[in-house]
Amino acid sequence: xxxxxxxxxxxxxxxxxxxxxxxxxxxxxxxxxxxxxxxxxxxxxxxxxxxxxxxxxxxxxxxxxxxxxxxxxxxxxxxxxxxxxxxxxxxxxxxxxxxxxxxxxxxxxxxxxxxxxxxxxxxxxxxxxxxxxxxxxxxxxxxxxxxxxxxxxxxxxxxxxxxxxxxxxxxxxxxxxxxxxxxxxx
Amino acid sequence: xxxxxxxxxxxxxxxxxxxxxxxxxxxxxxxxxxxxxxxxxxxxxxxxxxxxxxxxxxxxxxxxxxxxxxxxxxxxxxxxxxxxxxxxxxxxxxxxxxxxxxxxxxxxxxxxxxxxxxxxxxxxxxxxxxxxxxxxxxxxxxxxxxxxxxxxxxxxxxxxxxxxxxxxxxxxxxxxxxxxxxxxxxxxxxxxxxxxxxxxxxxxx
Numbered sequence: 001x002x003x004x005x006x007x008x009x010x011x012x013x014x015x016x017x018x019x020x021x022x023x024x025x026x027x028x029x030x031x032x033x034x035x036x037x038x039x040x041x042x043x044x045x046x047x048x049x050x051x052x053x054x055x056x057x058x059x060x061x062x063x064x065x066x067x068x069x070x071x072x073x074x075x076x077x078x079x080x081x082x083x084x085x086x087x088x089x090x091x092x093x094x095x096x097x098x099x100x101x102x103x104x105x106x107x108x109x110x111x112x113x114x115x116x117x118x119x120x121x122x123x124x125x126x127x128x129x130x131x132x133x134x135x136x137x138x139x140x141x142x143x144x145x146x147x148x149x150x151x152x153x154x155x156x157x158x159x160x161x162x163x164x165x166x167x168x169x170x171x172x173x174x175x176x177x178x179x180x181x182x183x184x185x186x
Numbered sequence: 187x188x189x190x191x192x193x194x195x196x197x198x199x200x201x202x203x204x205x206x207x208x209x210x211x212x213x214x215x216x217x218x219x220x221x222x223x224x225x226x227x228x229x230x231x232x233x234x235x236x237x238x239x240x241x242x243x244x245x246x247x248x249x250x251x252x253x254x255x256x257x258x259x260x261x262x263x264x265x266x267x268x269x270x271x272x273x274x275x276x277x278x279x280x281x282x283x284x285x286x287x288x289x290x291x292x293x294x295x296x297x298x299x300x301x302x303x304x305x306x307x308x309x310x311x312x313x314x315x316x317x318x319x320x321x322x323x324x325x326x327x328x329x330x331x332x333x334x335x336x337x338x339x340x341x342x343x344x345x346x347x348x349x350x351x352x353x354x355x356x357x358x359x360x361x362x363x364x365x366x367x368x369x370x371x372x373x374x375x376x377x378x379x380x381x382x383x384x385x386x387x388x389x390x391x
Binding site for chain 1: 189192221234258260262267268287370
């Protein structure tokens with residue numbers, strides 16, 4: 001601790017004792033200063049969640065689309081996540097569906113990340129599957145296997161919700177939206 | 187997209203929360219501290235559970251108890267290679283910007299938009315540029331009419347700027363996701379709608 005030589009500098013608002021600054025420099029920050037300068041120990045990954053599991057968590061706390069929003073103990077950010085998830089295939093899934101699906105996926109030897117992607121995106125055609133699978137030809141996943149995976153998706157995972165198309169020209173877009181709906185419902 | 191993270195932190199519970207049950211009070215303080223903040227592990231979305239809270243000592247000169255809390259939070263952290271459905275937000279000459287509602291800093295730079303493409307001033311929006319993909323003499327516009335599937339290429343956490351830039355044009359984004367739409371099945375959902383019938387052609391290429 002530095003002893004202050006004059007009374008005037010002790011009362012100066014901008015005076016910071018040098019030792020305090022040094023102490024700060026030596027402390028190791030685990031986070032960027034945007035959160036806090038306390039050291040926080042952590043385990044970064046305690047489990048990956050599918051979109052459905054997060055939606056289920058929010059639902060169990062009382063999130064919903066109607067006017068009870070103000071009453072439920074859910075923050076604005078959580079509601080934004082809820083709104084996003086309700087537009088993805090996660091809103092039509094249940095826990096049994098996804099556990100059943102991941103069990104049956106074992107035959108195809110997919111990576112965990114790919115199974116997660118498939119559950120979250122619910123691909124409806126080979127093209128959608130192509131963006132998810134990494135190097136299918138190198139791993140022996142041929143056209144037959146891809147069709148097998150798609151059949152499994154169609155059989156086990158319910159079809160995604162019909163997302164309303166937005167656009168500048170609303171009349172044209174709603175027509176396309178209806179076509180999208182019929183393609184999905186098949 | 188989401189995962190759980192276990193953290194341990196020292197939490198000060200303000201005295202006016204003491205009339206609430208301890209768990210509720212600690213949860214409120216944690217929400218204020220962590221929710222909607224970007225940590226090194228990602229964006230904290232929700233407090234999942236409080237595993238333990240020890241301590242409760244009141245430090246001298248302070249009116250509030252301090253607890254050592256071990257808790258689990260839900261973090262938004264996509265992995266590289268994850269395919270995510272997002273909505274179009276805006277575009278400029280550098281590329282596209284997509285949004286998820288709760289997270290808006292997703293950028294698709296121009297090299298990751300399928301080629302050949304062209305960028306033209308948007309006829310509907312004075313300040314924006316519009317990207318158009320030209321494939322087999324058909325033009326595919328990128329706009330906000332459909333969900334856009336993109337694949338995560340990279341996540342970066344730019345350091346907090348210590349000085350204000352002279353032109354504060356862009357708000358600081360603590361977490362930036364770079365995505366690509368340059369692959370089969372990526373890009374606006376409407377592009378690939380009729381493709382299920384052309385399976386043979388896709389497999390040949």
